[in-house]
Amino acid sequence: MIAQLPQSNPRYQYYEQVAEYFETTNCCWGYPYHVYRVQEPGGYTLAPYTNSLILNKTVYVPMGSNSTYNNDAIAVYQEAMPGYEIVGVNGGSAGWENTDALHCRTRGVMDFDMLFVDHRNVLFGEQEWQDSIPVVSKFIAYSGANLKQDSLLVYYSIDGGTYQTAHMTATGNPDEYVGYIKGYQGESEIDYYVFGADESGHRYTQPVFADLDPHHFTMAAHEPPTPQGELVITPDTLWFTQMGQERQFNIINETNEAVTIIDVVPEASSFNLWDNTFPYTLQPGETLVVTINFQSAPGKDTYIPYEILVQTTLGDRIVMGMVLNTSLDSGFVIVGAPVLEFNDPGDSPQQACMQNRFFGSQIPVKVLSVTENGTDYLSFEPHGTLPYTVEPADYFYLDVYVNAMVKGYEVTTFTVQTDQNDCT
Numbered sequence: 049m050i051a052q053l054p055q056s057n058p059r060y061q062y063y064e065q066v067a068e069y070f071e072t073t074n075c076c077w078g079y080p081y082h083v084y085r086v087q088e089p090g091g092y093t094l095a096p097y098t099n100s101l102i103l104n105k106t107v108y109v110p111m112g113s114n115s116t117y118n119n120d121a122i123a124v125y126q127e128a129m130p131g132y133e134i135v136g137v138n139g140g141s142a143g144w145e146n147t148d149a150l151h152c153r154t155r156g157v158m159d160f161d162m163l164f165v166d167h168r169n170v171l172f173g174e175q176e177w178q179d180s181i182p183v184v185s186k187f188i189a190y191s192g193a194n195l196k197q198d199s200l201l202v203y204y205s206i207d208g209g210t211y212q213t214a215h216m217t218a219t220g221n222p223d224e225y226v227g228y229i230k231g232y233q234g235e236s237e238i239d240y241y242v243f244g245a246d247e248s249g250h251r252y253t254q255p256v257f258a259d260l261d262p263h264h265f266t267m268a269a270h271e272p273p274t275p276q277g278e279l280v281i282t283p284d285t286l287w288f289t290q291m292g293q294e295r296q297f298n299i300i301n302e303t304n305e306a307v308t309i310i311d312v313v314p315e316a317s318s319f320n321l322w323d324n325t326f327p328y329t330l331q332p333g334e335t336l337v338v339t340i341n342f343q344s345a346p347g348k349d350t351y352i353p354y355e356i357l358v359q360t361t362l363g364d365r366i367v368m369g370m371v372l373n374t375s376l377d378s379g380f381v382i383v384g385a386p387v388l389e390f391n392d393p394g395d396s397p398q399q400a401c402m403q404n405r406f407f408g409s410q411i412p413v414k415v416l417s418v419t420e421n422g423t424d425y426l427s428f429e430p431h432g433t434l435p436y437t438v439e440p441a442d443y444f445y446l447d448v449y450v451n452a453m454v455k456g457y458e459v460t461t462f463t464v465q466t467d468q469n470d471c472t
Contacts, residue, residue, distance in 0.1 A: 049086055049098050049100075049124070049125070050063065050070070050083055050085055050086075050098065051063060051086055051087075051088045051095070051097070051098050052085040052087050053088055054089070054090050056090075057090040059090075067083050070083050076168065077170035077172065078172065079172045082128075084124055084128040085124070086098060086121045086124045087117060087120055088112075088117065089117060093112065093113055093114055093117075094112040094113040094114075094143070094144060094145075094146060095117055095146065096110045096144045096149035096150075097110065097112065097117075097121040099148065099150055099151045100125070100151060101150045101151045101154050102132075103156060105132055105133065105256070105257075106133045106134075106135060107125055107129055107132050107134050107135065108137045109121060109134060109137065109150075110139065110144045111137060111138050111139070111144075112144075118136060121136075122134055122136055129261075130257060130260040130261050131257030131258075131260040131261060132257070137150060160190060161190055161248060162190050162191075162250065162252075163187065163188070163191075163244060163245070163246050163248075163250035163251070163252045164187070164188040164189075165186075165187055165242055165243075165244050165252045165253070166186035166187075166223075167183070167184070167185035167186075167242045167254045170263050171238075171240070171263060172263065172265050173265060174268050175265050175266070175268060177234060177268045177269070177270045179230070181229050181267075182226050182227070182228055183214075183216075183226065183228070183229060183242065184219070184224060184225070184226045185224070185226075185244075185254070186222075186223040186224050186225070187200055187225060187246075188223050189246040189248065191250065193248035193250075194246065195246050196244075196245045196246060199251075200215065200225050200243075201213045201214065201215060201216060201227065201242070201244075202214040202216060202229060202241075202242055202243075203240060203241050203242075203258065203259065203262075204229045204238060204239065204240035205238070205259070205262075206231060206236050206237075206238055207232075207236050207238075208237070211259060212231070214227040214228055214229060214230070215227060233267070233270065234267060234270030234271075235266065235267065235268070236267045237264070237266055238264070238265055238266070239263070239264050240262055240264075240265075241253050241258045241259065242254045243258070275303030275304055275305035275362065276303060276304050276305075277303035277304055278302050278303065279299065279300070279301060279303060279307055279360060279362050279365070280299075280300040281297060281298070281299050281300075281365050282297065282298050282300070283297055284297070284366075284367055285368040285369075285370060286356075286367065286369050287370045288342040288369060288370065293341070293342050294339055294340065294341050295339075295340050295342070296337055296338065296339050296340070297338055297340070298336070299335065299336040299338060299358065300334075301330040301331065301332055301333060301334050301335075302333070303362075304332055306329050306332065307330045307361055308327050308328070308329050308330070308360065309327060309328045309329075309330055309336060309360050310327045310359040310360060311326045311327065311359045312326065312338055312356065312357070312359070313356070313357040314340070314355075314356045314369065315354045315355045315356065315369075316354045316369070319340050319341070319342060319354070319356065319369060320341040320342075321338065321340065321341075338358075340356065353369070353370055354368070354369040354370075355367075355368065356368070356369050378405035378406075379405055379406065380402055380403070380406075380413045380464075380466050380471060381403060381405050381471065382400065383401050383402065383403045383443070388448055390450040392450075393451060393452060395450060397449045398447075398448050399445055399446065399447055399448070400445070401443055401445055402438075402443065402444045402464060403442070403443050404439060404441060404443075404444075405441075406440050410440045411440065411468065412437050412438065412440065413438045413467065414436070414438075414466060415430070415434060415435060415436040415464060415465075415466050416434065416435050416465045416466060417434060417464075418430065418462060418464050419462060419463050420460060420461075420462045421461045421462060421463060422460065423460040424451070424452075425451055425458065425460050426448055426449065426450060426451065426460065426462060427449045427451055428446055428447070428449070428462070429446070429447040429449070430444070430446050430447075431444070431445040431447070432444070446464065
């Protein structure tokens with residue numbers, strides 16, 4: 049707090065030089081003093097405002113002879129010292145002098161049992177990016193009482209948010225403790241203060257008025273490190289020839305950083321994702337299996353390419369879905385699983401499904417018979433009595449049973465014979 053005289057005062061320049069000196073000089077915490085100016089009229093008008101007394105949490109300010117200047121001085125102290133009670137004190141019958149005032153006429157009595165919170169490495173200005181930042185302080189209980197280990201804390205607020213706490217633990221150096229501020233982002237604004245308590249009942253914060261006048265610093269901008277290695281997707285093409293088919297591809301994180309799979313977005317609505325919830329964080333070395341189910345009716349002759357977009361924090365990737373093209377008259381075709389696998393004669397029946405795809409000519413198909421080719425392992429139960437007429441776009445279902453098994457797997461085929469074309 050430095051007085052400011054009118055420019056007409058012959059000592060005006062001296063006061064300005066003092067103010068400039070402190071504005072460019074670091075305080076004990078390592079950054080420049082914040083200089084506050086209190087106006088004084090100069091001349092013979094009494095204005096002893098800078099000779100105040102700070103006692104505990106009260107500031108006693110000696111009042112001068114001009115009420116306007118008095119009120120302005122009180123306002124400057126309130127701005128400079130939030131949380132303190134600012135009390136104006138008149139000089140009484142003896143009055144004050146400009147050459148001495150309240151502080152010069154008083155002495156404070158120290159608390160010999162004080163709790164000293166010694167936080168000198170104050171964080172201020174812009175701090176270089178790090179995932180967590182240490183706050184170091186000494187706690188000395190001059191009463192001889194033990195410190196309350198669960199009450200040695202760093203209180204901190206990120207970007208104006210609610211204050212959080214970090215417990216401080218011993219560093220191994222005498223009386224020294226450290227706590228860590230975490231959870232901020234690049235360019236976050238952080239306020240903090242240190243708190244301690246001992247078993248004698250002493251409590252203290254540094255700075256004194258805690259969240260009313262905290263320490264403040266800014267975290268530097270943070271550019272996440274570029275992961276080393278590749279995000280591998282294999283296979284990069286899925287082939288679909290029948291409705292209901294499932295195909296899978298693997299996303300393998302071969303980088304040294306976690307990668308987030310934001311979403312998997314098929315170009316066509318006929319593709320469904322199964323058993324995946326996005327976003328999903330893929331740790332280094334981890335593999336995510338993505339299952340795609342194809343729900344539309346394919347055709348024949350040519351394949352139509354569709355893109356399956358894989359969105360990640362390392363950029364987008366493309367998996368191709370190749371779908372057999374549908375023509376107007378594809379005939380009588382298998383649309384269920386083309387291969388049925390049995391492990392035991394007691395297995396439940398598996399179902400074969402065929403569809404009449406004479407969409408253009410609208411020809412009905414008559415199913416005549418079902419015949420196993422060359423072996424006698426299977427038996428069949430059509431859904432309907434043969435011959436069975438299948439109208440265009442309708443389906444024919446067939447339950448297949450296994451009657452006998454040989455050692456190992458044996459491949460056998462069967463044919464569904466119709467009046468148009470056969471399906472094997």
